[in-house]
Amino acid sequence: MNSKSTMKIRKQGPPRKKACQNCTDSKVRCSLERPTCSRCLNRGKQCRYPEGSGDVHRSSPGALSERNSADERLSFEPSLASFSPTSTATAFPSPVSGHTSGIPQIYFRPESTQTVDIGLTFDHVDLVPMADAENVRDRWLQPYLLTGTGQLPKLLSPFTVQFLACVLRSYPNHLLDEKSLPPFIHPLQVNNKPMPRTMANCFSLVRMWMNRVEGSEAIVLSTVRQEMERLSREDATSDLDTLCSFQVYLIYLLTAYFSPIDNASLVDDMSIITLQDLAFRTAKAGFTCKAELSRTRPTWESWIIASSKRRTLFTMYLFTNVYNSDKGVPNFLSDELRDILVPESKALWEASDRGSWTREYNRHLSRWEDGMLQISELWRSSETGSEARRKRIGRWVQSTDEFGMMLFAVCAHIHGC
Numbered sequence: 001m002n003s004k005s006t007m008k009i010r011k012q013g014p015p016r017k018k019a020c021q022n023c024t025d026s027k028v029r030c031s032l033e034r035p036t037c038s039r040c041l042n043r044g045k046q047c048r049y050p051e052g053s054g055d056v057h058r059s060s061p062g063a064l065s066e067r068n069s070a071d072e073r074l075s076f077e078p079s080l081a082s083f084s085p086t087s088t089a090t091a092f093p094s095p096v097s098g099h100t101s102g103i104p105q106i107y108f109r110p111e112s113t114q115t116v117d118i119g120l121t122f123d124h125v126d127l128v129p130m131a132d133a134e135n136v137r138d139r140w141l142q143p144y145l146l147t148g149t150g151q152l153p154k155l156l157s158p159f160t161v162q163f164l165a166c167v168l169r170s171y172p173n174h175l176l177d178e179k180s181l182p183p184f185i186h187p188l189q190v191n192n193k194p195m196p197r198t199m200a201n202c203f204s205l206v207r208m209w210m211n212r213v214e215g216s217e218a219i220v221l222s223t224v225r226q227e228m229e230r231l232s233r234e235d236a237t238s239d240l241d242t243l244c245s246f247q248v249y250l251i252y253l254l255t256a257y258f259s260p261i262d263n264a265s266l267v268d269d270m271s272i273i274t275l276q277d278l279a280f281r282t283a284k285a286g287f288t289c290k291a292e293l294s295r296t297r298p299t300w301e302s303w304i305i306a307s308s309k310r311r312t313l314f315t316m317y318l319f320t321n322v323y324n325s326d327k328g329v330p331n332f333l334s335d336e337l338r339d340i341l342v343p344e345s346k347a348l349w350e351a352s353d354r355g356s357w358t359r360e361y362n363r364h365l366s367r368w369e370d371g372m373l374q375i376s377e378l379w380r381s382s383e384t385g386s387e388a389r390r391k392r393i394g395r396w397v398q399s400t401d402e403f404g405m406m407l408f409a410v411c412a413h414i415h416g417c
Contacts, residue, residue, distance in 0.1 A: 021048045119354075120188060122240040125302045127286035128293060135336035136313070137280030139320065140273050143329045153330035154321075160413045161325045164318055167406055169258035171315075172251055175206045183403035184311035185247055186304045186349070189240070196241065201227055202248040206255055217261045225266060228252050232274045239285050239305055246278040247312050254319065272323060279316055282309055287340055292372065297361050300354050307349065310340055314375070314407055338376040346401035367395065378411035385416065393417060 019030030020037050022045055031038040040047035130136070146153075171182040181187060190199055205224050212220045231249050236242040253275060256266040287309045291298035298306070314337075321331045343349070348364060351357035373396045383389045397408060411417070 018050050021050065120301055120304075122238065122301050122305060124299075125239045125285075125305045126290050126298065127239070127302065127306055128288050128290055129286045130283045132336050133280055133283035136283045137277055139276050139279075139317075139334065139336075140269070142332045142334075143324065146330075146332045151332055153332055154414055156321060156325055156331060156414065160410060161322055163413075164322050164410060165258065168254055168315070168319055168322065172206050172210070172255040172259070175203050175251070176210055182247075182251065182315075183401070184250075184308060184315045186308045188304055189244070189308060196244050198231065198241070198244045198248050202251055206251065209255055209261070210259065212261075217264075221261055221264055221266070224252055224256070228266065228271070228274075231278070236281070242278075242282050242285070243305060243309055243312070246275075246282045246316075247308070249275055249278050250312060250316055250319070257319075257323070267323070272320060275316060276320075279313060283313070287313065292341065295365060295369070295371070297358070297365065300357050303348075303357075303361070307344060311343055311403060313337070313340065314343075318407075318410065333379065338374065340375050342373045342375055342378070342396060343400060343404040343407065344372075345399035346404075347399065349401055367399075375407075375411075378408060378415065378417070380415035390417065 018024075019032065020040060022040055023030035023037065028039065034049070036047040171184075174180045174182045181190070185199075190196070194200075195203070205227060209220055209224060228249060231245050234245065236245055253267050253271060287306060289298035289302045289306045291302070292306070317334055317337070324331050345360070345364060347360045348357065351360055370392075373392055377383075377389060377392060393408070397405070400408070408417075
């Protein structure tokens, strides 16, 4: 067959498949699904195809394979997260060269997630304000106010402190894994849209801290300290932003305390007081959904914020227990947390779409018709060891995740069960 015949046959073939506009602009391969390609789906973008591109490539085997693989990996966008504590500038000094570079915003997708509800909005979270939130802020005063009042301190054995330190030390390392998060940050806090600036900065700075080049210690310390100072001064504009600031400041302290740089620790009494002030700002809006009080189903968004708040608060209290124990300062029972709900089931926390979460929450309500378990039920009381209490605890242990089991283990060590 001559070259002219070959050219003629090619001209008569099917039209070339056209990528969507977003993939075309980014000069990347498009998976070509209709109405939304996998890349646009992952980023929550509106997918548009050029007019006349046709539907001949809808759901081709190759496209489906690429879509499935895209749903199971992390995706990184080159957009910048602002770092400066006094402005919205997007540059900060490199710990190696001293030149400025941007902190990338990260889109997090858990490895197990197949489908994600991209319609989440945290603008209308319905929580019940905490009446005695000031007690969370003033927690650092407890060892000084309660000593000599007849209240007995909690007895944490050295082995319990070692256990807690081992667990808490692991939490910042989740940010190095790229496929997991600390168990007090819900995956959907940082999914479906550019990650909040505070959280994106934290991901980058923790990695910079853990993977620092020898000789860069001073700039790493200075950069993290600067970001911590910004968080202490910044007034968050939403409940989600307040929660993120609390979570991120806690991660910085965990990182600095358990993986210190030389002898220059960022963790001292003042940073602990700042942490508890951020907890107070979070507590003012509450840790419980209104629907949870009436034993009905809240919105998914409200539950994500409430559950994440509770987990972060428990983590903070456990960390301050370790900090006080290391300093030889007594720890006392935190009665202000008495009504806080324990972490819910693993299935609820890991639900990846609204439908599966709704079905699981309905099952959750049917299992807890007698009222959801509160943290005080894991403390020593006249009912400790009773058959009724142990049945409730057993029902919870049966479905909780690793974080809940860790919390139960600590409470059992201290109070019995």
